[in-house]
Amino acid sequence: MPRNYDIAELRRLDIAHHLPAQADWQEIENLGGSRIITHAEGCYIHDGDGNRILDGMAGLWCVNVGYGRDELADVAAEQMRELPYYNSFFKTANPPTVLLAHKIAGLTQNRLPHVFFNSSGSEANDTVFRLVRQYWKLKGEPKRKTFISRWNAYHGSTVAGVSLGGMKAMHPIGDLPIPGVEHVRQPYQFNEGRDMSTEAFGTACAEAIEAKILEVGPENVAAFIGEPVQGAGGVIIPPANYWPQVEAICRKYGILLICDEVICGFGRTGNMWGHETMGVKPDIIAMAKGLSSGYLPISAVAVSEEIIKVMKTGGDFVHGYTYSGHPVSAAVALRNIEIMEREGLVEKVRSETGPYLAKALAMLSDHPLVGEARSIGLLGAVEIVADKATGARFGGAEGTAGPMVRDICIKNGLMVRGIRDSIVMCPPLIITTSQIDDLVGIIRKSLDKAEPLLRAL
Numbered sequence: 001m002p003r004n005y006d007i008a009e010l011r012r013l014d015i016a017h018h019l020p021a022q023a024d025w026q027e028i029e030n031l032g033g034s035r036i037i038t039h040a041e042g043c044y045i046h047d048g049d050g051n052r053i054l055d056g057m058a059g060l061w062c063v064n065v066g067y068g069r070d071e072l073a074d075v076a077a078e079q080m081r082e083l084p085y086y087n088s089f090f091k092t093a094n095p096p097t098v099l100l101a102h103k104i105a106g107l108t109q110n111r112l113p114h115v116f117f118n119s120s121g122s123e124a125n126d127t128v129f130r131l132v133r134q135y136w137k138l139k140g141e142p143k144r145k146t147f148i149s150r151w152n153a154y155h156g157s158t159v160a161g162v163s164l165g166g167m168k169a170m171h172p173i174g175d176l177p178i179p180g181v182e183h184v185r186q187p188y189q190f191n192e193g194r195d196m197s198t199e200a201f202g203t204a205c206a207e208a209i210e211a212k213i214l215e216v217g218p219e220n221v222a223a224f225i226g227e228p229v230q231g232a233g234g235v236i237i238p239p240a241n242y243w244p245q246v247e248a249i250c251r252k253y254g255i256l257l258i259c260d261e262v263i264c265g266f267g268r269t270g271n272m273w274g275h276e277t278m279g280v281k282p283d284i285i286a287m288a289k290g291l292s293s294g295y296l297p298i299s300a301v302a303v304s305e306e307i308i309k310v311m312k313t314g315g316d317f318v319h320g321y322t323y324s325g326h327p328v329s330a331a332v333a334l335r336n337i338e339i340m341e342r343e344g345l346v347e348k349v350r351s352e353t354g355p356y357l358a359k360a361l362a363m364l365s366d367h368p369l370v371g372e373a374r375s376i377g378l379l380g381a382v383e384i385v386a387d388k389a390t391g392a393r394f395g396g397a398e399g400t401a402g403p404m405v406r407d408i409c410i411k412n413g414l415m416v417r418g419i420r421d422s423i424v425m426c427p428p429l430i431i432t433t434s435q436i437d438d439l440v441g442i443i444r445k446s447l448d449k450a451e452p453l454l455r456a457l
Contacts, residue, residue, distance in 0.1 A: 003038075007048035010036050022157070040067035043428050043435055045415065056409075056416045056425040056439055061231055061263045062289035065339050066430040072295045072332050072339075079331040088117075088325040096330035103337060104287075104302055107272055112285060112302035117325040121262035121288035122156025124299040125225075128258055128286055129160040130319050132222050135256075135307050138314040144222045144255075148212050150186045154232035155225065155260055155286075164225055167233070182216060184208040186230060187238035190372045190383055194391055202239030210249045223256035223284075224249075228274025231263035231426070234419040235381035237374055243278035256307075257282045262299070266290030267340060267429050269377035270350035277376070283307060293336045298329035345429040349377050356433050360440040369401075369447050369454070378431070381424045382443060386454070393421045394454045401454055408446040414439060 011033025019025060020034055028034055036048035043066055045055045058064060065072075079096060086094055101115040116131075118124045129147070136144035149155065151166035162170045163177030166186070171177060185192065185208045193201035213221050224246065230236035250257040259282040264274025268290060271277045275285065284307070288299035311317060323329070340346060354377040361373040361380055371385035384401035386394045394401050399420040406418030416423045427439065 005036070005038060005048060007036050007038075010048065042066050042068060043431050052413065053410065054414045054427075054435065054439060054442070056414050056427050058426050058428045059294045060289070061268075061426045062294035064266055064268070064290040064345065064429045065293045065336060065343075066428040069293075069295070069336075069339065072293070072335055075335045076296065076328050076332050079328045083327050085326065085328070087322065089320065093325065094327040094330070096327045096334060097325035100330040100334050101300075103334060104300055107337075108285070108302055111281060112283075112304055114303045114305070114308045116301045116303070116320075117330070118288075118299045118301070118321055119297045119323045119326070119329075120156070121260075121286060121299050122158040122161040123321060124262065124286035124288055124301050125155045125164055125260065126158050126160045127301045127319065128225070128284055129164065131301070131303070131307075131311070131317070132256060132258070132284070134314060134317065135310055136222050138310050141219070143220050145180045146216050146221045147181050148209060148216075148221060148224045148255075149181060149183050150226055150230070151183045152186045152188065152233040152236070153183075153225075153227060153230060153260075155227075156262075182212055184212050186233065186236055187242045188230075188234070188236045189239065190374075190391065198239045199241055202242035203245060205238070206242055206245035206249060209246060210252075213249070213253050213255070218253040218255070221253065221255045223258050225258040225260060227260045227262075228264045228278045229269065229376060229379055231379065231424075232419070234422050235374065235376075235379050235424045235426075237376050237379075238278070243275075243280045247280040247282075256284065258284045258286070261285045262288045263290075263379075263426070266337075267346035267349050267377070268379055268426070270346070270354045272346055291336070292329060292333040295336065296326075296329040296332045297323070298326065298333050340429070343430075349429055353429075353431055353433065353436065354378055357436050357440075360436050364440065364444060364447070367444060367447050369451055378429060379424075379426055381419075381422050382447075383422045384447075384450075384454075385421070395457050400457065401450070404453065405443075405446055405450045408449050409442055412442045412446050412449075414442040414446075416443070 014033040015029050037045050038048050039046050045053050104115050105113040149164050149166055153166040155161045155164040163181045166183045187205040189201050259275040265287040269277040275282050283304045285302050292298050358375045361375050364370045364373045369384050371383040371391050373382045386392050401421040402418030405423050406416055409416050416425050
């Protein structure tokens, strides 16, 4: 049971002292403080006002095994008693970290057998950035510094992560992106390719990468980085022919292929890795979130044998973090993976709940506000439009519809995320079919509530 918190006092202290992530702090103050989440179990979170909310976002794309797993708390406590912390700087390692590296390598079928640990997805992509540039320098091609990414991609909130990402609203803070990052179109057909066949659109988006390589000069390009499915960008599911063509282009010009698996990894798309779902074999993957189901901060970068052979010729890789390979986080991540395997959660997403979510969302297609309802595994999005035939959005500022419908969903007992004119979802992998029915039912009810408000704009 939750502790007997003084919620009013917590909200006061929140305004007085706490700066929430990625928030308008004045808006939080105007609202009287943040929503205080007090406890959770299974697929549900509870707030300080007594509301029980179906967590359609699995925290922040991460609580794959659901809330309230006592064995994860127990293994953390056990490891804290044995070895709560030690660093990996002094030619040392600890058992959980070594065992987790071995486990992750196995999950890649040992295609990516070397693993570097960090605390967040942002740090993982910083590691990727430095590692790739050092690799090319040691390989004797120091001009290969440029990364190619996509507009509307999300690769974290650090300087390198925001620069690799293509979210223009994030770039002005810090005067980003830094030099050496180029962006190309995203494979977002509903918004950018409605007049094309799916196959033609996928090809056009892949060819944009090749065009950028030729513009920059292949001898200057280090890597292409992309999320198998753009999560924070709005659950952008690329055409089936897109990723195989991207891989072929990377191989053609000898550049590295990097998959950001921070959201897609650990079963989210119905396979262990999103790149498996897309049918490609990257040289490097970044992972976080589902690695520990968010129970403790941890991320990792898995790297090919060929790259590490080159890196070993360069002496110290002077990069790393105080909490790289944290023993408690590693122990929790190991047990989290064990739970996923024991309960067959990846297979459940692939064969049961993923297809069920797709069918349930498809039933929203008859709603007058729904331009598209799409999903892959347990990642889904609903596009909100004023005109179903043309895909026209509502007349206010871009992004009016998504936040409005999101707020109504939350009032109705469902946590989703509003991204521009869509709502997106990413429920825990333990979600049941009846809970999926509840999720979609609340979305329909919320769309009904929103329609007259949107049409009055």
